[in-house]
Amino acid sequence: MEHFDDALARKLEAFERLGDLEMEKLRELQSKRVQIAGGNEIGYQAASARGAYILRRGWACSYKRLRDGSRQIIDIHIPGDFLGVRSLLLRSSNYSFITLTDVEVAKVTVEALREMFQTAPKLAVAFLWAASRDEALVVEHLVSVGRRGALERTAHFLLELGARLHLIGCGTGDSYECPISQAVLSDTLGMTTIHLNRVLRQLREIGLVVFREGMVKFPDIQRAAEFTGFELGYLDHSRRS
Template identity: 75%
Template structure:
């Protein structure tokens, strides 16, 4: 028997993630592999989908980091979510007429392009896999909701630490980083846009978090000197991430 979090299909983060919901049979794994047949590469800083684009089509992020955001008239932007390997990009634009948000890569990435038709095929021929994909979509939505709660009701310190804890938990699920340390290749400007604050303010918040030894964000690495204290401090619950296999 293979150990958990070890690779089944050569580091397929999506397969690992989906199996946190329910195990997949060989047939489903093959189908999942097939769904990701059409590979593409993008350099860091590429626009993958832009707000208002009418092309239908989604991507599965296989390697690297990306983010989704919306721009406002005054030029500012709000980052909706940071996307990690195994995440879908732009599923919603499969059904809405235009994409309601933009996607940009944060590192060099590898993605698979997925068409609407391929998705319907999965729904018809592999309903169990389809349910897993819907589960993943529900989980993503729950993350956006938690993000909204953070921005609306948590103070800057709490909010920042909470966000970094969530990232850590998500990475852990797909087998990257330990619980209390992970590589985080994003600039303070990106993090600030995700958290709804100024870069300058975020910088001060990060310094404070470092001073009180809750979180250290430095040189592309996030470290929690004491994860439990950090979780306690921010009220991090993680039930909304719905980890662990269903009974």
């Protein structure tokens, strides 16, 4: 098993140490891989269920298209994330996915998940943890869009993204590559690109966040965390086993 090249395994091991059986089952689950170029849809809002995916490499986002043609990005997805799990159980999906970079995904079926959980029950618990953690992320984003000011909202999201990437071995938490555009980030944070540009400039000027040329850096990550009220608790990064 390509353990150190498997972001999903790294993510799940933050909760549960995986043995040889679990690693082999994860390998089998991710055996059907597809390459998709950046800027392409993976699933369609209101489309019939087509199965879920594991994002193995690259970045994507989930979004909801509104009646006026605008969109609200629900989340940015990085390697190790599931895409469209609810479409395995519901008749249709109420949001879509689009690739932000070239990606590699592994398609997952209900049958494959059922077989894996029956033969490796430890993985069932780890997957439930991952789903609960993803729900906590959505709740935090809702709080940000609804209650946090623009500066706090932006810095908080970039801190969270850094922590998520660090968990799977990408970046250091206070410095990481970030290939998303300002248009994507603004749709994620619920503001215009012009407003976001001003916010990023302010954050840079006060020494909290520098987002430039595809890199995010926190000159003083502790100060940034205090400014935004960012805490790692809802990400649940501590191994329990």
